[in-house]
Amino acid sequence: MKRFFGLSVVACLFVGSLSCQSEEEIKRERYITEGILIYKNNCANCHQNKGEGVAALYPPIAGSDYLVNKNEVYCLIRYGQQGAIVVNGKTYNRPMPPQPQLSDLEVAELITYIYSEWGGEKKLFDVKQISPILEQCKKSSTAQ
Numbered sequence: 001m002k003r004f005f006g007l008s009v010v011a012c013l014f015v016g017s018l019s020c021q022s023e024e025e026i027k028r029e030r031y032i033t034e035g036i037l038i039y040k041n042n043c044a045n046c047h048q049n050k051g052e053g054v055a056a057l058y059p060p061i062a063g064s065d066y067l068v069n070k071n072e073v074y075c076l077i078r079y080g081q082q083g084a085i086v087v088n089g090k091t092y093n094r095p096m097p098p099q100p101q102l103s104d105l106e107v108a109e110l111i112t113y114i115y116s117e118w119g120g121e122k123k124l125f126d127v128k129q130i131s132p133i134l135e136q137c138k139k140s141s142t143a144q
Ligand code: HEC
Pocket: 039, 042, 043, 044, 045, 046, 047, 057, 058, 059, 060, 061, 064, 065, 066, 067, 073, 076, 077, 081, 082, 083, 084, 085, 087, 092, 093, 094, 095, 096, 097, 099, 110
């Protein structure tokens, strides 16, 4: 797979065609493909396949106004969330368990998927940008 993407990028550069996708776009699509699987396996039992949530128990991710708090979202995916939060004007107050089984790359893939599917952001959230933020949340969660 890696080899295939590498070759297609080289071919694009060679031909110089405008129809070729950028390397970043190819990477974003790969992140999303992985992100969908990770979401189904780790998140959908509570937040549901279409991100709609479950009544007052599990908040929706689709159309959630909470997604603007990016750093908090990154942190809660890794470390879970306790205490009341307000999503689209409704209060939720159930613990979300931490997800220590997910690597930094998997968290970045999930974030790329969630924000492009439900947050209207057509960009790559590269693991290189996400890792230092996850490291920061670890520090602040152990400082409490
Ligand atoms: C056991 C059920 C459960 C699982 C599994 C779970 N969550 Fe949550 N999630 C919750 C609950 C409950 C809250 C609200 C927490 C609170 O009330 O403080 C929440 C909050 C959130 C929020 C912030 C509020 C919103 O809806 O925008 C996001 C984003 C989120 N979860 C994403 C995820 C992702 C991504 C995964 C998979 C890695 C996941 N959750 C797995 C139960 C779960």
